[in-house]
Amino acid sequence: MFIRPAKRIREALSVPGDKSISHRSIMFSSIATGESKIYNFLMGEDCLSTIDCFQKLGVNIDITEQCITIQGVGLRGLKKPSERLYAGNSGTTIRLISGILSGQNFDCEITGDASIQRRPMGRIVEPLREMGANICGIEKENHAPLMISGGKLRGIHYNIPVASAQVKSAIQLAGLYAEGITSIQEPQKSRNHTEIMLKNMGADIEIQGLKVICKPVEKLFAREIHVPGDISSAAFFMVLGAIAKDGEILIKDVGLNPTRTGVIDILRKMGADIKIIYERSLSGELVGDILIKTSSLRGVEIGGEIVPRLIDEIPVLAVAACFAEGTTVIRDAQELKVKESNRIKAMVTELKKIGGDIDETADGMIIQGRKKLHGGQIESYHDHRIAMALAIAGLRSEEGVIIDNPSCVDISFPHFFDILHKMTDHE
């Protein structure tokens, strides 16, 4: 896929539904009682993996262009699948579903692609075992494929060592089935879509600062869910709008949950001209339109509590830093090493290839803004966020970039390249 440089970008667009909220809408509606309807669901490969798992667990899920309709089977109505479940490339699927499967009275196996099999599962295995589940790696300790033999669970108090919404969610979901109170303490605040959606469906969840307290309930209530646009997908166009030679991009209906808006805070700190227009609430989540214009950026420090609020946006923020005046230091981001690829190594290696001045550190990277990239041939590491971040770099480069395996963007943003090409075709 060739991404050619573009000078003038004027566009109004919408991004697909939020991936985190789409996954949760399928999972929680499946174990709710009654019929749920989900609008603006993300038809990306990761979320389709979640649908596939719940269909194999006996849930009736109907997909049309307008909405997804789910006949919830209740907390204890899932059926033992006749085959191993497959989470594809999706960490959210395998980790959250493990919490639900821990509370079932059947055994089940789940795996995913080569990337999923490399990613750490000990972070969910340990607390779920402590709650009473029998869960283990089938071939390798703490790695997928996993065997989960659900059963009688007990509430625990758990201190999560890393800020992870996937771990926090898996424990909360198991807590729905546990006897007694489950409480979870995080080191920093991670995304809270599970807490919001479960509460809306009638779960007994209380938030006390960085602690989530969860009590078992008889049932969850089916709901109509409207999924906002994904801020992690919008981030590519925010950075493009800011670094373009002559840019103005309006991104409509984007989720603005404060646990996800670190990218806006950092772009503003870098000096970006960003306006939020028409803020409103949708299915318990904050939503708004984002207007971003060409800006003169400066280097910043990114670290500490903001990192979980922008963890998936760091690859594209590294691209923004290449076009800033001065140095950007990204630290406390070691979690990036255990995503779909090692995203620190991937961004440092590939940005260097196309003219970036960037160095890897133990927990992040240091970027000297040179306001220029020459372009060239780059690798995506089969990682959707790396492919999209580098495509944005390509649009602002001197000669453009050629990206291998561009179809990996279908994981979270099908039609990403159609939008990019439409933007640049009428230049």
Ligand SMILES: O=C(O)C1=C[C@@H](OP(=O)(O)O)[C@@H](O)[C@H](O)C1
């Ligand atoms: O809960 C979620 O939906 C997600 C949580 C984050 O992962 P961690 O929980 O591993 O930080 C994030 O990187 C991922 O894209 C989606």
Ligand SMILES: C=C(OP(=O)(O)O)C(=O)O
């Ligand atoms: C890390 C990501 O997702 P997951 O953990 O669900 O694979 C992502 O989408 O950037």
